[in-house]
Amino acid sequence: MGDNVNTDVLHPPAYFDLRDHRVKDGFLKNIDSPSRRHFSLGGAGIIVAGKNFGCGSSRETTARSFKLNGIKAVVAESFSRIFYRNLVNIGLLALESPRVCDKFNNGDIMVIDLEINEIRNEEKKIRLKFSRIDDHIAKIIRSGGLIGYLTETKDSNFHL
């Protein structure tokens, strides 16, 4: 997906719901067909996008629809701030890599190497770097999301 893909096309407000099946259905509902068609064939667990991905609303249902549809990681040139936090907070991997959209196409296999901050397309011999994940974000991701982080870090203000 290109630049400035907003939350209303990623997950239209009509699909805002507390029930997983409804949230799951709204995924990419207003995106142009080619990306969606490929996805429905059971392809990628990774979404690739351009700049300012996920701009617009703070609705967490957008990020949740990603997870419910089996997305494990999102790699974008840059993220809109609330969407980035929402992805990470529910345990998804969100990475920033310049021009990732140019180098990967639907159906490609992406290898994410967290040791050396690299993403690779082995077949096309492409190697790209992604921005180093902040320590705080890394902690959240390792805990499986913000709630896991909360219960693990035993905040002094918070009693279980």
Add this chain to the structure above:
Amino acid sequence: MTENRYNSLTERIILKNICPEVEREGEYLAVKIDLLLGHDATIALLIDDFRKIGGKIWDRRKVIFTADHFAPPASIGRADILKKSIEFFRGEGVSDYHLFKGICHQILVEDSRTLPYKIIIGADSHTVTAGALGAFASGFGSTDILYALLTGKIWLRIPRAVKITLKGRIPDYILGKDIILNLIGELGEGGANYRALEFFDDTENKVSMDGRLSICNMVVECGAKNGLFVPDSITSKYLKFRDGGSVKVEEVLPPAPISYEKEININVTELEPKVALPHSPSNVVSVSEIAGEKIDQVFIGSCAGGRLEDLQVASRILKDKKIPSHLKLIVIPASTGVLKSAIEKYYIQTLIDAGAVICNPSCGPCGGIDKGLLGEDEVCISTSNRNFKGRMGHSESSVFLASTLTAAASAVEGRIADPRDFIM
């Protein structure tokens, strides 16, 4: 500790509120929250996890809960969501929640706890609106808000800051909305990504507080983390009017040299009324370029354009006029306070006489919720803040964003119209 890189007001507000006992992690600091805002839709998403964890709200006096999205609910599903939220508000002892009293961002700025230099976070991207009062105000997703409700903290990075100085004399056909549309048009949707936008009002006649709220409301549309107006006489006047008595707007810290990442000067004297074309808030042109475009609906409302000033200018344009009989003019005041004042000042009656439909204070059609969704190929000019494809209804509908003056002028014509033709 973090060195003061910029000494921007945003940075100083954040540093003033750091939790001293919590160590920094990477670039993130744990910051104490002064006020937390939530509404019926986004709070509903966190309730199950909240109950599973079994904690309590850290300080009920610092929480504002509203029901403004499903207000009142237009479907059974939405009624069920609202019911769940209300049960949660009451169950957690927040008995002063605002049921159908208006849009959360307007309720927030009408609340005496919303003050300059406070840290305000909200479960809605337009929480940034409150920055008009000189607070740090920013939006977050439901899980961040869940964390905040339980701990009273939020993890933040200090944003780089951009200085925006407004100079000149504001023409009477220009509102705050035109100023922010102009800025977003220049910067683009991600142009201020993660930045703090700090507005200095050096204009001769000063942007009104309603205009400042409109401006700060939309900083999120160019990617900003927060936007604020550096407190001045307009801020003091507003606070005095709202809270009574004399309110001293104090300095946060002694003055210090500030270095902004970028400085933008806007000469408002030369601004023309602006319109954002479908389907992006950054797709901005001067109204003269799009005047004449046929419309089916005019929406005056939302947290970007439903305040007393908006109703005042709309009724000024529409006084003794009748809109075309097929045109839908939907007016939604941002709060019951605004509605009552507008009734006292006869704005509501004037708008009704012109052909407007007045709805109860709520979000309405802005996010495609209710009170005026669009059908296939329908066109709306709106005082709201987003015109993404399909947001207000059918995926083949179109929304133009504009100031209330432009929207009201367009209502008279049944086509997008230049407010200067109605004022000069």
